[in-house]
Amino acid sequence: MKNEIDKQYEYMEKVNKINEGQNLQYAIYTMGCQLNENDSEKISGMLEKMGYSKTEDIKKADIVVFNTCCVRENAEDKLFGKIGEMKKQKEEKGTIIAIGGCMMQEEHIVEKLNKSYPFVDIIFGTHTMHKLSEDVYHILEKRAKIQDVITIDGEIYEGIPIKRNDKTKASVTIMYGCNNFCTYCIVPYVRGRERSRTPNDILKEIKELANEGYKEITLLGQNVNSYDGGNGYKFSNLLRDVNKIEGIEKIRFVSPHPKDFKEDVIDAIKDCEKVSKIIHLPLQSGSSNILKKMNRRYTKEQYLSLVKRMKEKIQNVVFSTDIIVGFPEETEEDFEDTLDVVRKVNFEQVFMFIYSRRVGTPADKMEAQIPEGIKHERFNRLKELVESMMEENNKKYIGTIQSVLVEGKSKNNPNMLTGRTDSNKVVVFEGKEDLINTVVDLKIVSEHMWYLKGEIM
Ligand code: SAH
Ligand code: SF4
Ligand code: F3S
Numbered sequence: 001m002k003n004e005i006d007k008q009y010e011y012m013e014k015v016n017k018i019n020e021g022q023n024l025q026y027a028i029y030t031m032g033c034q035l036n037e038n039d040s041e042k043i044s045g046m047l048e049k050m051g052y053s054k055t056e057d058i059k060k061a062d063i064v065v066f067n068t069c070c071v072r073e074n075a076e077d078k079l080f081g082k083i084g085e086m087k088k089q090k091e092e093k094g095t096i097i098a099i100g101g102c103m104m105q106e107e108h109i110v111e112k113l114n115k116s117y118p119f120v121d122i123i124f125g126t127h128t129m130h131k132l133s134e135d136v137y138h139i140l141e142k143r144a145k146i147q148d149v150i151t152i153d154g155e156i157y158e159g160i161p162i163k164r165n166d167k168t169k170a171s172v173t174i175m176y177g178c179n180n181f182c183t184y185c186i187v188p189y190v191r192g193r194e195r196s197r198t199p200n201d202i203l204k205e206i207k208e209l210a211n212e213g214y215k216e217i218t219l220l221g222q223n224v225n226s227y228d229g230g231n232g233y234k235f236s237n238l239l240r241d242v243n244k245i246e247g248i249e250k251i252r253f254v255s256p257h258p259k260d261f262k263e264d265v266i267d268a269i270k271d272c273e274k275v276s277k278i279i280h281l282p283l284q285s286g287s288s289n290i291l292k293k294m295n296r297r298y299t300k301e302q303y304l305s306l307v308k309r310m311k312e313k314i315q316n317v318v319f320s321t322d323i324i325v326g327f328p329e330e331t332e333e334d335f336e337d338t339l340d341v342v343r344k345v346n347f348e349q350v351f352m353f354i355y356s357r358r359v360g361t362p363a364d365k366m367e368a369q370i371p372e373g374i375k376h377e378r379f380n381r382l383k384e385l386v387e388s389m390m391e392e393n394n395k396k397y398i399g400t401i402q403s404v405l406v407e408g409k410s411k412n413n414p415n416m417l418t419g420r421t422d423s424n425k426v427v428v429f430e431g432k433e434d435l436i437n438t439v440v441d442l443k444i445v446s447e448h449m450w451y452l453k454g455e456i457m
Contacts, residue, residue, distance in 0.1 A: 004130070005159045011133035012049040012161075018140050019051035026052035027061035029082065032069025034254060035220050036101060038171045039129060040067045043100070045161030046132050054163075059089060063096040063136070068103035070186055072356040075103065083117050090119050096139055098122035100129055104149050105190035108359060114147075123147045126191055127154030153177065153192035158201050168407055168437045169216040170209045174202050174238065178222035180257065182284070183295045183362040184327060184355060187222055194222075199229040203241055210247030215437060216405055217242060219253040225260040236268040243272035249439055250405055250422070252276045255322075258283075259297040261306055270314045277314060278348055278423040281307070282322040286341030287334035290327050294363070300337055307345050318423050320349035325382055326375030327355045328366035335378050339385055346393060348423050350386045354379050387449075394425075394447035401457065402427065404442050406435045418451075426451040 026047045030040040043065055044054065055061055064086065069075050079099075089095050097120045103109050104125045113120055122135045128148045135146045156176065164170055175196040178188045206217055219238070221227060227235040235256075242251050251274045256265070258281055269275050281303075285291050288299040298306075310317050323338060342350065354375050357364045404419035410428050411418075417431045419440070428451050429442055442454030 004155070005157055008046070008130060008133050008160075009049070011137045012046060015050040015133060015137050015140060018137075022051075022062075024052050024062040025055040025060055026063045026065065027055050027058045028065045028067065029058070030067045031075055031079065032067065032071070032102060034171055034218065035173060035222070036067055036069055037165070038173050038220060039101065039126075040065075041162050041164050041171075042160045043067060043129065043132060044163035048163050049161050050133055050136060058086075061095060062093070063098065065132075066097075066099045066101070068099060068101035070103040070106055070109070070190060070358070072353065073358075074356075076109070079103065080112075080117075083113075083120065087117075087119055096121050096136065098124065098132065098135070100124040100126075100132070102126055102187070102190040105151070106186075106359070110147070110149060118145075121145060123149060125149035127152065130154075130157045130160055153195065156195055156197055158197075166407075168214065168405065169218065170214045171218045171220050172202060172205055172209070173197070173220045174224060175221035175227050179226070180223060180297075181295060181362075183293065183366075184324065184358065186358040186361060189360055191222065194226060194228075196221075196228045196230075199233050199238060199241065202238065203245070206242055206245055206248065210245050213247075213437065215248065215439070216250040216252070217248055219251070221253075222255065223257045223260065224253050225256040225262070225265050234264065236262075236264040239265070239268040239272055239275055243274050248274060250274055250276055252278075252424075254280050255282055256280070258303055258306055266310055266313055269310075269317075276422050276424070277317045278320060279310065279317060280320045280322075283338075283341060283345075284322060284324050285327060285330070285334065286338035287330070288337075290330055290334045290337075293329060293366070294324075294327060300341060304341065304344060318348045319345055320351070320424065321345070321347050322351045322353065323382065324353050324355050325378045326370040328363055328370065329368045330355075330370055330378075335381075339382065342382070342385055342389070346389060347386070348393065348425070350382075352379060352382055352386070391447070391449060394449070394452065397421070397425065397444045397452055398447060400444050402442050402444060402452075402454065403439055404429075404454065405439050406431070406437065408436055409433070421452070427454045428452070429454040429456060431456055 028040050030037050121139050127150050177192040177194045179194045181188050225235045286300050402421040404427050406417055406419040410416040416428050418428050441457040444452050444454050446453045
């Protein structure tokens with residue numbers, strides 16, 4: 001859809017003319033996952049072409065964009081709180097307020113915004129994000145409120161300008177949407193069906209990133225191993241082709257779905273030396289009973305046997321995961337099954353979530369919702385188990401040599417540098433600044449729960 005984006009470049013140009021010489025600033029508030037962040041980088045790209053420069057201080061901003069997430073409940077309160085705070089600034093300074101992203105695809109939210117926050121200027125959805133420049137132009141010209149949300153799946157728009165947050169690592173979205181309809185999840189409703197970018201477009205973007213000096217690429221999608229590049233070109237082919245790109249040293253991907261993890265992907269991970277050997281493999285629950293109710297389409301045994309197969313085939317492979325506790329009808333026994341899988345797999349990292357009811361999803365209508373108290377109690381038990389295993393797990397790194405991509409200065413101690421092992425553990429070490437954006441070999445000397453300490457070899 002080149003024409004549409006060409007048209008948007010014209011709007012960026014027009015807005016830029018109107019803004020000329022005014023030194024205007026934008027702030028962007030990103031609330032969601034890595035896909036959401038990648039969208040925010042595109043929103044930043046468009047805003048900069050419109051003549052705005054970035055500020056971290058919302059109060060200074062002439063335009064504020066909220067890029068929302070709705071995967072769990074707490075996001076809503078947070079958003080409404082933030083927008084409430086914007087009212088005064090809007091009145092005093094005329095700040096343009098734009099709200100976009102996943103939450104805007106939910107009708108009841110947009111209704112609430114219109115009713116209670118009429119001063120919001122632009123509401124855009126996940127399928128209309130690329131039109132932000134056009135929306136801003138109309139606001140500047142007419143000062144009339146714009147609501148631009150559609151429920152038809154958006155096309156894939158190539159060529160949107162992008163302003164990346166990082167100089168070492170870059171995310172590349174390879175597919176949009178999700179077809180899985182896990183019964184707890186809102187994503188398929190707000191992101192539409194799966195649409196894959198072409199292999200050419202993806203590889204071209206990554207080659208450009210390599211030329212700009214990027215070393216690490218994360219391939220993004222809600223279910224990357226159902227990527228379909230056309231003519232039989234699958235995710236495993238993409239991994240192999242990205243692995244060949246000179247300059248790129250590390251390749252990660254999130255998220256694969258266990259049900260679609262076929263041998264060709266396992267073989268590609270094994271063969272491609274740049275592909276990280278930490279695999280994010282969302283479990284959600286360890287109980288086959290709950291997995292069925294979640295519509296995950298694998299059992300506890302299938303998950304464990306996938307992990308086993310991968311451990312047999314891929315040297316040094318380790319795993320991270322997502323787990324939801326307190327899904328409707330989850331019994332103590334079901335929860336024990338989750339703990340059992342955690343013990344068996346020995347995950348490097350576990351992202352834990354308390355089940356959150358989402359309007360419009362099948363699980364929200366299930367009768368046996370779990371009381372808050374029990375959900376929290378189970379969450380704490382899981383957390384305790386994970387933390388106790390982590391310390392044990394960290395110890396195995398001590399004395400080993402790890403190759404680490406140096407990301408920058410440590411936030412807590414600017415005299416130290418920080419990077420990550422292949423298995424995504426943070427390592428802090430002493431070193432000169434010119435090591436940033438290179439790969440160094442470090443000997444691990446101690447562990448500190450959330451990070452490891454290393455020494456340059
Ligand atoms: N597509 C990815 C996940 C995207 S959402 C996948 O299938 O793995 C990220 C995580 O949020 C999910 O893995 C899940 O653990 C969690 N999540 C999604 N919906 C949730 C809900 N209603 N309540 C609590 N956690 C949820
Ligand atoms: Fe949600 Fe399931 Fe799709 Fe992941 S695979 S985005 S959890 S519906
Ligand atoms: Fe991501 Fe949240 Fe949307 S998890 S896809 S930003 S609902």
